[in-house]
Amino acid sequence: MAAVTRGSFTALRRLLTQQYRRRCFRPHGFRSERPLLLLSNNRCLQTLQCRTLHTTMVSRGPVVQFKLSDIGEGIMEVTVKEWYVKEGDRVSQFDSICEVQSDKASVTITSRYDGVIKKLYYDVDATALVGKPLVDIETESNSEVIQEEDVVETPAMARxxxxxxxxxxxxxxxxxxxxxxxxxxxxxxxxxxxxxxxxxxxxxxxxxxxAKQTGAILPPTPVHEIHTPGPAQVSAAARLASTSVAIKAPPTTTARAIFTGKDITEPLTGFHKAMVKTMTAALKIPHFGYCDEVDLSRLVTLREELKPAAGHRGVKLSYMPFFIKAVSLGLLHYPILNASMDEGCQNITYKASHNIGVAMDTSQGLLVPNLKNVQLLSVFDIALELNRLQVLGSKGQLGTSDLTGGTFTLSNIGSVSPLQTHLFM
Incomplete structure (x- = not known):
């Protein structure tokens, strides 16, 4: 009898264990409220409640294109200076996304949505266009997608x-x-x-x-400051007025001059046309003024020492060749001064040659021939080339090669203002 009881008990325990496992590992959302009965060795009943595994799925919303909004002042494009997020980062509303820089100020772009960054449309230092997508944000389903202008936060607004x-x-x-x-x-x-x-x-x-809110209104004049003229003042003013009328001289009539001149229109040709084109192009670059004084006592002494050697070579040695050579030495240390930019202002070209132009007043007008490769010339060579250009300029025989290809310009106005020499880059 005891053996049968032990065998039946073992079979019953195995059956209950299988049912327990099947009920514990069932699909999500199914939960049984029926208790399981388990017989222990001491013949006591224990009630067990089945446990179920629970997982939470985060529901995602639509992917929204976050566009770069109008930041004002007629700006149509900006440069991305720094990204504060990367793909996969979670952002909330008003979190900083990136910093962009226009030609006037730096602006911080903030998010309008809660979600995850899915795509960045620009790299650092790339040009972003106003109204075009900046990033893609996968919004959360429980967050409201606000279809308004993107938030642009300036430094002052952040504070x-x-x-x-x-x-x-x-x-x-x-x-x-x-x-x-x-x-x-x-x-x-x-x-x-x-x-x-x-x-x-x-x-x-x-x-x-x-202006309407803070418009200035003149206060009324106090009563004690209003003075009425007395009888004596009225009579004196009347006598003065009658005297001025009596001594007033009658107007004299003069014959009007007749102007017979006429406007004259003639086409621009030659150097005059080139001067207009050059001066117009010069106004497209930034200008600045700088004035300084340099002690040239040692240069005066050096020039006097070199004059005999220059005379033997048939060269007239003035101060200008020294200035031109000094400019060339300066350009070796600061090559950015001997550079130019393309029309789109996207690339800068550093010129290897120092073709220094010198402004000359000729019979054809103000011309600027240039000395080629000054970095390779000595002071005597510069003086000889400068004399050649001056002779050709006085005769009106300067060629195209002499007037083109300049990279830096000197304008010596010592006869007008002895303390200045204008530099043009």
Whole structure:
């Protein structure tokens, strides 16, 4: 009898164990409320509750193209200076994404969405276009996709808080620069009437609104400061007026001159046309002025010592050859001064040759022939070449090779202003 009981007990325990395993490892979401009964050796009943494995799936939303918004001032493109995120990073609203730089200021771009960065459209130092995608963000399904303008946070906006909030549900069209101006002057954009396209608020609208609020009103003149003239003052003023009328001389009539000149129009030709083209091109580059004084006592002594040797070579040695050679030595130390940029301002070319031009006043006008490869010439060679150009210039025989290919220019105006020599790059 005991043997049968032990065998039945063993079979029952094996059966209950199999049922326990099947119920514990079942598909997600199925949960049995029926308890399992297990017989122990001491014939006591224990109630066991089946456990189930639980996993949470994060639901993703749509992938949104985060576009670079208009940052104001008519800027159409910017340079990406630094990325604060990379692909796969999680971002929240108002988190910094990257820093871009225009030709006027640096701007920090912040996120409008909660999600994961899926794609970066630009590398560092690449040019990003306004209105084009900047990054792709995979938004979360429980986050609201806000279809508005991208948030552009300037350094000043990052340090200050908005003191006013716009009317909820009303979208005010204004550039970040206009919003910043309104914020600095504590002006609600909802109170400003926009005069731009589609009601866009312009900078002038903010200034006009501010002028109306802070318009200066002249205070009234105090009563005690108002003086009424007495009888004596009135009589004196009347006598003075009558005297001035009596001594007033009658106007004299003069014959009007008749101008018979006529405008004369003639076409630009030759050097005059080239001068206009050159001067117009010169205005396209930045200009700056600098004046300094240098002690040339040792140069004066050196020139006097070299004059006899120059005379034997038939060369007139002035101070200009020394200045030209000094410029060439300076260009060796600072090659950026002997460089040029292409029309698109995308590449810079460092010139190997020092073709230094010298402005000359000739019968044909102001011409700028240049001395080729000054870096290879001595002071005597420079003086000899300079004399040759001066002779050809006085005769009007300067060739195309003499007038083209210059990389740096000197203009000696010592006869007008002895303390300056103009440099043109």
């Amino acid at each position: 200050e808080e908005h003191t006013h909030q716009e009317i909820k549900g009303h979208k005010t069209q204004a550039t970040p620069a206009v919003r910043r101006l309104a914020m600095e002057n504590n002006i609600k954009l909802s109170e400003v009437v926009g005069t731009g396209k589609d009601g866009r608020i312009l900078k002038e609208d903010i200034l006009n609104f501010l």
